Amino acid sequence: MTNDLPPRRTFSVRARLLSVTGLAVVASVLIWHSQMADLLAFDSAADKQPVVAGGPGGSPPPQVPLKSTGVRKTPSETPTVSPKPKPKKTPTKTSKTTGTAGKSQYSEESIEGLSPKLRTRLTKAMTAAKAAGVPIRINSGRRSAAKQRRLFNEAIKRYGSYQAAIRWVLPPDKSAHVQGKAVDIAPQAAMVWLNKYGYRYGICRPYDNEPWHFEALTTPGKKCPPRKTSSAAELG
Structure with missing residues (x-):
């Protein structure tokens, strides 16, 4: 029997401790790496989910696709514009006696500006005289009143x-x-003819000093009233 003790297994115990410590460090590193990956994962599926405001009952509002850009908009973001009605043009009415420039629409040499009674009677008389x-x-x-004032x-x-x-x-x-109730005629032969036969059409010569001046003063076929010396008698 000897006093020598068996050799200690110092290396194996120390190696085991180092192995356990190393495994713990590796595990810690892996956990830390996983947490950092979660923080830095910007391309995760959760981040790609659109954030929308909740509609009634917490559901998202309906979306309307736009044809031009493909971007979705809610109906409230697409205003409806009603077409404005086109302004209507008011037609400009032209007076029977005056044109757009305020001038007489009828020539003094025309029967169109005369009163209906004188125009009708004179037309018949002119037809008979021509025949x-x-x-x-x-x-x-x-x-016009302006021309009469000038005259x-x-x-x-x-x-x-x-x-x-x-x-x-x-x-x-x-x-x-000015009232369209008188007409001055020519030539001399026409004055003579109308003075003689004008009563047949209700047309008479009212003044002695104006053989060219005629008015509708009687009923067609009846005798004309006596002539006055001049138009001054009208203001008697």
């Missing part, structure tokens, strides 16, 4: 006074021409 070989020409039918002022200057002027030209408010 008899005596054409009737209109020198002055309906006149009246010229007559005052020419004849020297108001009283002398009204023997030939009446002021606008008294003139039958």
Whole structure:
């Protein structure tokens, strides 16, 4: 029997401790790496989920695809624009006696500006006179008040006074021409014919000093009233 002790297994115990410690360190590193991966994983499926506001009851609102961009919008984000009605143009009415520039629409040499009664009667008389070989020409039918005023002022200057002027030209408010109820004709043969046969159509010569001036003063077929000396008698 000897006093020598068996050798200690120092290396194997130390190796085991190192192995256990190493495994613990490796495990810690793996856990840390996994946590860091979760934090840095920006491309995870959870991050790719769109965030939408909850609709009634917590459900997301319905989405409407846009044809042009493919982006979805809610119906509230797509306003409905009603087409504006086109403005209607109001047609401009033209007066029977004046044009757009305020000028007379009818020529003084035309029967169109005359009163319906005188126009109808004069048309029949002109047809009969033409058939008899005596054409009737209109020198002055309906006149504007402005022209009648000018003629009246010229007559005052020419004849020297108001009283002398009204023997030939009446002021606008008294003139039958302004009302379309008088007509001055030519030539001389037409004056003679209408003075003789005008009553058949209800047309008469009212003044002695104006053989060219005629008005509708009687019923067709009846005798004309006696003539007056001049138009001054109208203001008597």
